[in-house]
Amino acid sequence: MPDARLEEVLGFIAANVRRIRLKRGMTQQELAEAAGIALRFLQEIERAKTNVGVAVLVKLADVLRVPPGVLFRRRELPEVKRGRPKKG
Template identity: 45%
Template sequence: MLDAGRGTAVEMPGGGPQAYLDYIAANVRRLRLRLGLTQDELAARTKFDPRMFQRIERAKLDLKMSTFVRLAEALGVSPSALLRRAKLTPPRPGRPPTRRKR
């Protein structure tokens, strides 16, 4: 496949669309945690249902382009940053520990 901006060959990941959903999931989680946000807080920023973020971060939701762009904007990155190769870690069972209010 050619990179439209450079006219050079770009290696596509194996696994088809699911590989990209895994990259998006891993990057959304990494960036959300870096910003110190919960899934609920990120949902409030984007006006998405919080359950949607559970599905995004597990790579179980096929995103529309408009959703993808709004998600990147809420995380303060370009959409291409969400497509960077990253390893999706398996979810841990149970509820996360509650954060203390200051």
């Protein structure tokens, strides 16, 4: 698989994991714990900075309550805002 294509697909996965996680009202910490993965690894997934195995994709999809294929849908990564979100 060409590197550009891999980067594109990892971007789709990153955008979908983040979008669905936020839609479910979950923090990164909550999702990581529920999926049994390290927080740092989830952060890298959401930034499209690491390759993701099938086992991890299935765990994430199960916790997010979506079919694994949903994580591959074409989506763009939103601009990253640094720092914690402001409370209410």
